[in-house]
Amino acid sequence: MFSTRIAGTGSYLPERILSNFDLEKLVDTNDQWIRERTGIERRHIAAPGEATSDLALKASQRALEAAGLKAADLDMIIFATITGDQLMPATACFLQEKLGCKSIPAFDLAAACSGFIYGLTVADQFIRTGMHKNILVVGAEVLHNFINYKDRETCILFGDASGAFVVSRAEAGDKNVIMSSHLHAEGSLAELLVVNGVGSKKPLSPETFGSEDSYVKMKGREIYKNAVRVMSQCAQQALEHNKVKIDEVSWLVPHQANTRIMEAVANHFNFPQERVINIVSEMGNTSSATVPVAFDTAVRDGRIQRGQIILFTVFGAGLTSGSMLLRY
Numbered sequence: 001m002f003s004t005r006i007a008g009t010g011s012y013l014p015e016r017i018l019s020n021f022d023l024e025k026l027v028d029t030n031d032q033w034i035r036e037r038t039g040i041e042r043r044h045i046a047a048p049g050e051a052t053s054d055l056a057l058k059a060s061q062r063a064l065e066a067a068g069l070k071a072a073d074l075d076m077i078i079f080a081t082i083t084g085d086q087l088m089p090a091t092a093c094f095l096q097e098k099l100g101c102k103s104i105p106a107f108d109l110a111a112a113c114s115g116f117i118y119g120l121t122v123a124d125q126f127i128r129t130g131m132h133k134n135i136l137v138v139g140a141e142v143l144h145n146f147i148n149y150k151d152r153e154t155c156i157l158f159g160d161a162s163g164a165f166v167v168s169r170a171e172a173g174d175k176n177v178i179m180s181s182h183l184h185a186e187g188s189l190a191e192l193l194v195v196n197g198v199g200s201k202k203p204l205s206p207e208t209f210g211s212e213d214s215y216v217k218m219k220g221r222e223i224y225k226n227a228v229r230v231m232s233q234c235a236q237q238a239l240e241h242n243k244v245k246i247d248e249v250s251w252l253v254p255h256q257a258n259t260r261i262m263e264a265v266a267n268h269f270n271f272p273q274e275r276v277i278n279i280v281s282e283m284g285n286t287s288s289a290t291v292p293v294a295f296d297t298a299v300r301d302g303r304i305q306r307g308q309i310i311l312f313t314v315f316g317a318g319l320t321s322g323s324m325l326l327r328y
C-alpha cells in the first residue's frame with residue numbers, strides 16, 4: 001500500500017462582499033447579534049453568472065501551481081458540492097473541461113459541509129491502492145442562490161467560496177502523509193438541514209419555485225448541539241486510532257460554521273483556541289469549501305508548516321460528519 005501527501009492547496013473567495021451591515025438592511029438583525037452568536041462579519045458572494053465551476057477553477061489552478069503540477073498530471077477530479085452548476089451533468093466535468101485535462105474520471109460528491117473530507121478520503125483510497133498518483137479534490141459552493149434573504153436565521157450564515165487540494169502518492173518513507181480518516185452519517189437527523197423543493201420528491205414546479213422550499217431550511221439549535229457532539233466524537237476517534245495525544249496536534253481545522261461551535265469543540269479537548277484555524281469572520285459558512293479554504297489560508301500566511309500534525313473535524317447536512325488526521 002502507498003500513502004497520500006498533500007502536494008498543494010489553493011482557495012478562492014469571490015470579490016463581492018455581503019457584510020453584517022448589509023444584512024441589517026434586509027432582515028431584522030444587527031451586526032452585534034451576528035458577531036456574538038456566530039463570529040461572522042462578512043461573506044463573499046459570487047457575481048451573477050459566476051458558477052461553482054468558475055470558483056473551483058481558480059482554487060484548482062492555485063493548488064496545481066502550489067503542487068508544481070500541470071492539469072495534465074491529474075488522474076482524477078473529485079468535486080464536493082451541494083450547489084453544482086446545474087442538476088446534470090456533474091460540475092466536476094465542467095471543471096475538467098475548464099482545466100483542459102481530457103478523459104480523466106471526474107465526479108461530484110454530495111456530503112454537504114463534510115463533503116471535502118469525504119472527497120479527500122475517497123482520493124486517499126485510490127492513491128493507497130496504487131490506482132492513481134495525483135488527484136484533485138475540490139470543495140466549492142455558490143450557496144447564496146439557495147438562501148432566503150428574508151429568513152434571518154439562515155441568511156446571516158452562508159457565503160460562497162472554493163478550496164482545492166492536489167493529493168499525490170508519497171515517496172517511500174515520507175512521513176508527511178494522511179494518517180487516517182473516519183466518516184459517518186446519521187440519516188435519522190436529515191430533516192434538521194434541508195433544501196427540499198428541488199428534486200425527485202418534489203419536482204421543481206411553479207408552486208415550489210421561489211417558495212420557502214427552494215431555500216435552505218434549518219433547525220439551528222438542534223444542528224448546533226449535534227455539531228458539537230459529532231465533531232468532538234470524530235476528532236476523538238482520529239486521535240485514538242493513531243494513538244496521538246491532543247497536545248501533539250499543531251492545528252485543529254474544524255468546519256467553519258460558527259465560532260461558538262469551534263470553541264466548544266476545542267474546549268472539549270482543552271485545546272488552545274489560538275491553535276484553531278478560524279476564518280469564519282471573513283467568509284461565513286461556505287459548506288464543503290470551509291476546510292480547504294481555512295487550511296490554504298493558514299498555509300499561505302505561514303501558520304501551518306510542513307511536518308506539523310493537523311486535525312480536521314467536520315459535520316454537515318445529512319447529518320454527515322468525519323475527521324482526518326495528517327502530517328502536513
Ligand code: UT7
Pocket residue numbers: 028029030033034037038113152153156193218220221223224227257258285287315316317
Ligand atoms: O453547516 C451547518 C450549518 N448550520 C449551522 O451551523 C447552524 C448551527 N446553529 C447556529 O449556529 C445557531 O443556532 C444560530 C446562529 C443559527 C442561532 O443562534 P442561537 O444562539 O442558537 O439562537 P436561537 O436560535 O436560540 O435564537 C435566539 C434568539 C431568538 O429570539 P427569542 O425567541 O429569544 O426572542 C431568535 O428569534 O435570537 C433570535 N434570532 C435573531 N436575532 C437577531 C435568530 N436569528 C437572529 C438574527 N438576528 N439573525
